[in-house]
Structures are given as C-alpha cells and as structure tokens.
Amino acid sequence: xxxxxxxxxxxxxxxxxxxxxxxxxxxxxxxxxxxxxxxxxxxxxxxxxxxxxxxxxxxxxxxxxxxxxxxxxxxxxxxxxxxxxxxxxxxxxxxxxxxxxxxxxxxxxxxxxxxxxxxxxxxxxxxxxxxxxxxxxxxxxxxxxxxxxxxxxxxxxxxxxxxxxxxxxxxxxxxxxxxxxxxxxxxxxxxxxxxxxxxxxxxxxxxxxxxxxxxxxxxxxxxxxxxxxxxxxxxxxxxxxxxxxxxxxxxxxxxxxxxxxxxxxxxxxxxxxxxxxxxxxxxxxxxxxxxxxxxxxxxxxxxxxxxxxxxxxxxxxxxxxxxxxxxxxxxxxxxxxxxxxxxxxxxxxxxxxxxxxxxxxxxxxxxxxxxxxxxxxxxxxxxxxxx
Numbered sequence: 001x002x003x004x005x006x007x008x009x010x011x012x013x014x015x016x017x018x019x020x021x022x023x024x025x026x027x028x029x030x031x032x033x034x035x036x037x038x039x040x041x042x043x044x045x046x047x048x049x050x051x052x053x054x055x056x057x058x059x060x061x062x063x064x065x066x067x068x069x070x071x072x073x074x075x076x077x078x079x080x081x082x083x084x085x086x087x088x089x090x091x092x093x094x095x096x097x098x099x100x101x102x103x104x105x106x107x108x109x110x111x112x113x114x115x116x117x118x119x120x121x122x123x124x125x126x127x128x129x130x131x132x133x134x135x136x137x138x139x140x141x142x143x144x145x146x147x148x149x150x151x152x153x154x155x156x157x158x159x160x161x162x163x164x165x166x167x168x169x170x171x172x173x174x175x176x177x178x179x180x181x182x183x184x185x186x187x188x189x190x191x192x193x194x195x196x197x198x199x200x201x202x203x204x205x206x207x208x209x210x211x212x213x214x215x216x217x218x219x220x221x222x223x224x225x226x227x228x229x230x231x232x233x234x235x236x237x238x239x240x241x242x243x244x245x246x247x248x249x250x251x252x253x254x255x256x257x258x259x260x261x262x263x264x265x266x267x268x269x270x271x272x273x274x275x276x277x278x279x280x281x282x283x284x285x286x287x288x289x290x291x292x293x294x295x296x297x298x299x300x301x302x303x304x305x306x307x308x309x310x311x312x313x314x315x316x317x318x319x320x321x322x323x324x325x326x327x328x329x330x331x332x333x334x335x336x337x338x339x340x341x342x343x344x345x346x347x348x349x350x351x352x353x354x355x356x357x358x359x360x361x362x363x364x365x366x367x368x369x370x371x372x373x374x375x376x377x378x379x380x381x382x383x384x385x386x387x
Contacts, residue, residue: 013036127151192221
C-alpha cells in the first residue's frame with residue numbers, strides 16, 4: 001500500500017499548489033499564480049513551505065517517490081578482523097589471517113533495505129580517505145542514495161578492529177568512532193528536506209545525543225516516523241531521557257536494562273514488562289530482542305511474544321541490523337506491527353546463516369520465498385509479493 005506524506009500538515013492553498021505541481025512538475029510559478037489567482041510571491045512562499053515540509057525535494061519540483069521512503073542516519077564503519085593462527089602471545093607479533101568488511105548499524109540497515117528493493121537515503125560522517133571512498137562506492141553500487149553523506153577532510157573514517165583467537169572468540173577489540181561526533185544538528189538541519197520527505201527515518205545511537213534529539217524533535221518539520229536502535233549498552237546513554245519522539249525503539253535485553261536501570265529480563269514475560277516500561281518512558285512502540293529466546297513487542301495497542309526463527313548459525317555479525325531492516329521493510333509494505341516484527345526475525349535468521357554483516361544474495365523475492373518456506377504468516381490484507 002503506497003505511503004505518501006501526511007497532507008493534513010498542508011494549508012488549503014499549499015494543497016492546491018502541490019496538486020498542480022503533481023500534474024505537471026515542469027509548471028512555472030507564474031503559471032501556478034495565474035491558474036490559482038494567487039500573487040507570484042505567494043506561490044513562491046508556498047513552494048518554499050512545501051520544500052521545507054518534504055512535499056518537494058529541492059529545485060525542479062522533484063516529488064518524493066511513491067510507496068514510502070526511508071532515510072538511515074548513523075554509523076558507517078570499516079570493520080577489520082584478525083584471527084590468530086595460534087593462542088595469543090602478548091608483547092610480540094602473532095601470525096593471523098585478516099579480513100575486511102563494511103559495517104555500521106545504519107549502513108547495514110540501508111544496504112539490506114536496498115537489496116530488498118528500496119532506495120534508501122543514507123546520512124553519515126566519513127573521513128576523506130580510502131576507507132570512506134570504499135564505503136560510499138559500495139553503497140552506491142547497491143542503489144543507496146549517499147548524496148547527503150558528510151565527507152570531512154582530515155578526519156578518519158570510523159574503524160573497528162577485532163582480534164580473535166583460533167576458535168573465533170574475541171580477544172581484544174578497538175573502535176575509532178570519533179568522526180560521528182562531527183555530525184551535528186546544524187548539519188542535519190541543512191539537509192532537512194531529505195528527512196521531511198521520508199515516511200520513516202531510522203537512526204542509530206552512534207549519533208550524538210544532540211543529533212538524536214534533533215531528529216526526535218523534528219526541528220525542521222516533517223511528519224516522518226522515527227525508528228531508533230540503541231546499538232550497545234554504553235551508547236544507550238545517548239538516548240533522550242524522554243523517548244516520546246521515538247515511534248519504534250529497537251534494543252536487546254541488556255540495553256533495555258541499562259535504559260531502565262533495572263535487572264536484565266530473564267524471561268519472555270519480564271522482557272514484555274521491560275518493553276511496556278520503555279513505552280511508559282515515551283516510546284511509541286518497542287521491539288526488544290532476546291536473541292534465540294525471541295522478541296517482545298509492546299506499544300500502541302500491541303503486545304506480543306514472538307519466537308525466534310530457527311537458524312543454522314554461520315556468522316552472528318549483522319543479525320540485529322537485518323532484523324531492523326526486515327521490520328522496516330514490512331512496515332513500508334503495509335504490514336501490521338506484529339507481522340513486520342516476524343519478518344524482522346526471519347531476516348535475522350537469514351543473516352545468521354550467511355557470512356558477513358549483510359547477506360549478498362538477499363532480494364525481496366528470496367525473502368518472500370523463505371517466509372513461505374518457514375511458515376512466517378503475513379498480515380491480513382498484505383500482498384504476498386510484498387514480503
């Protein structure tokens with residue numbers, strides 16, 4: 001079901017101007033003025049307002065795409081891992097096998113959505129270096145709109161380095177994420193029509209508290225719905241104390257415990273209670289992952305405990321990000337909250353069964369076939385091809 005901007009935010013005159021532009025995107029302001037009996041200056045003011053609210057995308061009267069648009073904001077990281085060939089010996093060089101891949105929560109979500117047939121926008125901060133160029137080139141190749149990514153001369157693209165023992169267990173990791181602190185609310189406001197035109201904006205807690213607050217407050221206008229991922233226990237401190245600006249909050253049991261300053265949920269009922277408590281702090285809806293124990297979903301008249309989709313685990317990297325992308329994909333395709341969350345769980349299972357942060361053979365057709373094969377129910381009224 002197509003998702004379009006919410007027209008109740010428009011005045012009668014703005015609605016009339018937008019209708020003419022929708023019929024003829026090449027129409028001039030003078031012709032609009034003559035057709036509607038307005039002054040040309042009035043038309044110019046309405047066009048400016050429509051652009052600010054996201055009903056027009058910049059010059060040339062470019063209209064937002066039909067069917068729902070999503071913009072992902074947050075981390076883009078160059079991941080490097082080194083698996084030791086023998087037990088670690090400190091204070092000396094250790095033989096190892098290395099691998100490099102693209103990571104970052106928002107980046108992974110954007111790539112998954114692109115593989116599912118969307119054309120997501122992506123906003124982040126990168127260094128003007130080889131790693132940043134590789135990340136951008138890869139996303140462009142997937143069909144992600146990276147035109148609003150901030151490239152900073154002299155800065156280093158975020159990097160995560162992991163040292164693994166011969167069995168694959170983590171020995172030591174280092175993360176350089178300072179570049180994300182350079183993405184300020186002022187930067188976001190400069191490109192605000194990019195957000196205002198979206199049906200959904202997804203942000204991760206790699207952003208600064210100020211940038212997250214800007215998105216929550218919708219300081220530049222816009223009627224998008226906001227989804228946020230907590231990322232990690234330390235980064236939950238970046239979430240606002242009042243979660244009222246967040247329509248859908250993704251987090252796991254450890255992160256929920258940190259936000260609530262409470263013991264970690266040890267059962268499905270406790271997880272559901274934690275999800276309710278997060279809604280009481282203002283979140284519209286909460287998807288709380290318990291890993292193999294399933295998902296607790298609460299908020300806006302919905303409460304559910306959903307089992308995890310069984311998987312033959314190959315690589316745990318990116319499974320949570322895939323769950324986010326699957327949930328958003330379902331919502332963009334008109335599924336209800338429970339059905340979309342189930343689709344997210346399926347996406348997590350598919351990610352677990354393949355190496356890397358993003359499953360390269362993912363398509364919407366593959367996802368629909370897997371949903372049928374694994375008996376993942378669709379929402380009432382949802383079209384099968386939209387899975």
